[in-house]
Amino acid sequence: MFPAPRRLLAAVLTLLLARTAPAQVTAIRAGRVVDPETGTSVPSQVILVSDGKITALGPDVTIPRGATVIDLSRLTVLPGLFDAHTHLCMSVQLQRDAGSYYLTTLRDPLSYRAVEGVANARAMLEAGFTTVRDVGNEGDYACTSVRWAIDRGLIVGPTMINAGRIIAPYGGQFQLQPDRRDLAEPEYYFADTRDEMRKAIRENAHYGAGVIKIVVDDQRYIYSTDDIRFMVEEARVAGLKLAAHVWTRAGAHNAAAAGVASLEHLNGISDEDLAVAKANGTVAVFTPFPLSVLKRFRTAPGQAEAEYRAEIDRLAAGYRIGVPIAFGSDAIHDLAGYTRGTQAIMWIDSYVDAGLPPRAILRAMTSTAAHLLGVDGERGAIRPGLAADLIAVSGDPLSDIEVLKRVVFVMKNGQVIRSP
Ligand SMILES: [Zn+2]
Numbered sequence: 001m002f003p004a005p006r007r008l009l010a011a012v013l014t015l016l017l018a019r020t021a022p023a024q025v026t027a028i029r030a031g032r033v034v035d036p037e038t039g040t041s042v043p044s045q046v047i048l049v050s051d052g053k054i055t056a057l058g059p060d061v062t063i064p065r066g067a068t069v070i071d072l073s074r075l076t077v078l079p080g081l082f083d084a085h086t087h088l089c090m091s092v093q094l095q096r097d098a099g100s101y102y103l104t105t106l107r108d109p110l111s112y113r114a115v116e117g118v119a120n121a122r123a124m125l126e127a128g129f130t131t132v133r134d135v136g137n138e139g140d141y142a143c144t145s146v147r148w149a150i151d152r153g154l155i156v157g158p159t160m161i162n163a164g165r166i167i168a169p170y171g172g173q174f175q176l177q178p179d180r181r182d183l184a185e186p187e188y189y190f191a192d193t194r195d196e197m198r199k200a201i202r203e204n205a206h207y208g209a210g211v212i213k214i215v216v217d218d219q220r221y222i223y224s225t226d227d228i229r230f231m232v233e234e235a236r237v238a239g240l241k242l243a244a245h246v247w248t249r250a251g252a253h254n255a256a257a258a259g260v261a262s263l264e265h266l267n268g269i270s271d272e273d274l275a276v277a278k279a280n281g282t283v284a285v286f287t288p289f290p291l292s293v294l295k296r297f298r299t300a301p302g303q304a305e306a307e308y309r310a311e312i313d314r315l316a317a318g319y320r321i322g323v324p325i326a327f328g329s330d331a332i333h334d335l336a337g338y339t340r341g342t343q344a345i346m347w348i349d350s351y352v353d354a355g356l357p358p359r360a361i362l363r364a365m366t367s368t369a370a371h372l373l374g375v376d377g378e379r380g381a382i383r384p385g386l387a388a389d390l391i392a393v394s395g396d397p398l399s400d401i402e403v404l405k406r407v408v409f410v411m412k413n414g415q416v417i418r419s420p
Contacts, residue, residue: 023050025067026414028390030077033057033382034397036366039359041076041398049388052414056384070419072392072409078362079381080130080158080389080412081404082369083344085264085285085328088124088146088160089117089138091340092333099297101137101332102174105187110139117146120340121157125417127341128407130389131159131380133373135243135264136166136213137332140186144208156417159389161373163243164209165189167200167231173218188215197231205238211373212242213264217251228258241374243285249273256282262372264328266314271321278323283372286315287330288350293343296333308350315354326369327351327361345405358401365404388414 026049033045046061047054063069090104090113097103108116117138124132134143143162150157165186166172172188184190191200201212212235216223223231228244235242241261246252252269259280263269265287269277277284288311291304298304318325329344338346351361370380379387392409410417 034078036362075392088120123339123341134162136163161210163213164204168215285328327364
């Protein structure tokens with residue numbers, strides 16, 4: 001034991017050394033690095049990562065002595081992917097629930113849904129999605145708990161921005177009957193008057209929502225443009241953006257006119273309203289189920305094909321008109337042989353069928369989504385100063401977007417999640 005002054009000196013020295021010791025550096029040798037924003041790639045790059053962030057990028061970057069070197073020189077490196085429309089705390093069992101997520105919410109206890117969220121979050125990250133926006137159907141804030149656990153390092157998952165309880169006109173997305181009017185709560189927060197809307201947004205903000213999600217039009221009565229404008233403003237005051245589920249032409253019209261941050265699904269939206277959305281800087285999150293998935297629960301003859309054609313047509317129109325598009329999957333099913341992550345990446349098929357070139361799909365999955373989520377100063381590109389959220393694939397995603405289905409390396413905040 002040192003005498004007291006020496007102990008003090010030792011403590012000061014330890015503190016000084018801790019402050020000046022260089023942070024552990026990871027150096028990644030990349031065969032190519034893709035910039036989705038410009039749709040270009042460059043060969044033979046070195047990426048330095050320290051304290052979870054990218055510190056240098058270039059062909060001639062010196063690798064510091066003692067750095068951990070990751071050799072991806074035979075692979076293409078790109079920013080981690082985004083899924084801007086997930087429901088991680090819900091898994092519809094097609095047989096048990098007859099395809100109805102109403103039944104899913106009645107049968108699965110909240111504790112189980114949180115566990116599902118943990119597993120789905122990990123699966124998304126392992127498939128290459130380093131950031132997700134979860135748009136509700138999380139019961140009583142189950143996904144908020146999942147997000148906290150990820151943020152605290154308790155579990156492994158993507159960076160999450162989640163919605164809390166979905167706000168909707170009376171009945172939400174469920175067909176209630178008068179004896180059991182309680183059965184849609186807490187899944188939805190019914191808000192019909194302005195006071196109820198304000199209260200719903202404040203409750204969501206209070207319990208940790210990172211985005212406000214409303215359902216505009218799944219009932220006979222829909223939110224008006226004035227209703228939605230009111231909620232956009234209330235959300236803004238709470239520092240939150242507003243995402244609007246629109247499934248009809250009328251609902252899409254009201255939400256586009258109100259200047260929401262994002263339109264979700266956009267079924268039936270008119271070309272005119274797509275132009276309004278573009279003018280307002282609204283991001284479109286089209287979510288057309290891949291035909292192979294849709295066929296599993298739209299079983300009437302020709303129904304899946306007709307629905308698919310209609311949705312692909314709107315996605316194609318959105319791209320043609322030039323509204324910013326963020327990738328969103330809306331994957332909610334338990335599919336044998338797939339994790340939630342390998343399922344969500346299948347949505348690429350719909351984007352390909354709508355005629356979007358690989359470059360546009362990549363932007364939807366990175367920079368445009370990062371902008372929508374409000375994290376474009378932190379993530380969504382490979383640039384010094386940004387979080388080290390990286391994935392690697394074999395092949396060139398700018399010519400063959402399918403290679404994204406086979407991600408072999410994932411890094412989130414500088415931490416290796418999977419490697420070849
Ligand atoms: Zn959804």
